[in-house]
Amino acid sequence: MSKPSLAGRRIALTRPAASSADWRTRLEALGAEVVELPLIAVRKDVNLHTLNEVFQEIGGYEWIIFTSVNGVKHFFEEFHRVYDDIRAFGLMRIAVVGEATAAAIREQHLRVELQPKKANAEELAKALIEREGMDSAKVLVVTGNKNRDILVQKLEEVRAIVDILPVYKTEETDLAADPVAGDFRAKGADAILFASPSAAQSFFDQAAALKLAARARRPLAGSIGPSTTATMKQLGLPVDFEAADATLESLVAALLKKL
Template identity: 80%
Template sequence: MKQTPSKQTFAGRRIVVTRPREQATEWRARLEALGGEVIELPLIQVSKEVNLDTLAEVFQEIGTYEWIVFTSVNGVKYFFEEFHRIYDDIRSFGLMRVAVVGEATAAAVREKYLRVEIQPKKASGEELAKALIEREGMDSAKVLVITGNKNREALVEKLEEARAIVDTLPVYKTEETDLAKDPVAGDFRAKGADAILFASPSAVQSFFDQAPALKLAAKAKRPLTGSIGPSTTAAMKQLGLPIDFEATEANVDSLLEALNQALAKR
């Protein structure tokens, strides 16, 4: 049963946000507006990283792609930083149709006044590939996939299996942060939390890799663990992390609703 959020929904609750620091602002504001105490543990950091030779090759052929695929907000951000550095007219984008993973990514594309043609209900690369293939087969279709250093390999593999011609353009890198000496991590170890929110497989991997630095004290509160969507959930399962709740849609509203329901049952 859906519960209506109020200003006191998370009053007295300590909630851990694991997003990169620069991307945690909205989540912090939303949680604090609902009465929660936010603990920021930025398990990963994201920065631009573009191979200029690869970029030049892609931009030379920019008008030949039928589809451009964005799998994250970071991909949209850094791709268009480079695009506008080279081109001063959005019409240089050509006739590429846009496909995306996730509502946040779709919103970032729409901010560029571009239309999202395909966005699967489940926010995963596999589902996006399936949607593209079901729509028009993809045989010999030329596709540009915008990625980070941790590529969406399953997405590319499925498109290539469908005989698409796929080029990938990494425009950012994701790295694990070191929280061993972070005072916020120390507070988390000592007191624990009511819940911890994961928004990417990379954050899950970092949490697993940094287990010694995040090990809770004997009397610390064990948090419920939540996932924003299928790919994050899959990473949690693979690494043996418990999954206490999962957003029905890959966005913050759905995740906070799932969190509210999980805490109500605790």
């Protein structure tokens, strides 16, 4: 029997602690030793006044757009808190960025009408506009505090009426005193995986706390997709490989190919 593809390799993850379990499981199944560096944390952050305004008009939106699993999670927590009947959701059509986000919608027993092949906000805007123009269409974008506004900008350029509902906040964690960060400094890793621009920014901001020892392994740096890659390059971080699609499987495939 051949060894798992990542046997003997140390792989560092930079995802929030609450959402790294499936990544750890996948990498460990391939034989990797996983080092978790939760560079960012995500928490619910909802303005109740804004939420109330949106819910009062919930039946009037033609499209609702989710750009992340966190958006789906925290939106529906609030929706089910206020409404006891899913029919209150109305006849909105649902558009999403990414397969994980689509899966989270399906868990709500709702159907995704539009999901671009490339998992980024710009491609979603393009797909919506190509599908039906969007002139005067009323759209709700469910987002976080650090999502790029390119999606809203593109839709407003074609005269869509866009409301924004932030439901979560992404914050940098402080790893200076974290024992795992100490382990990373001492031993390094064969690769480090970045799944968001926020994680790349936090890694850059905490460079002193994560500075590798002289004999530590220098990791190859992998990116989940174009927006993360752009941030890494802007910060001067190396990008040694990038996922072809913004999925865990695609990033793992790029990692295996690089190693």
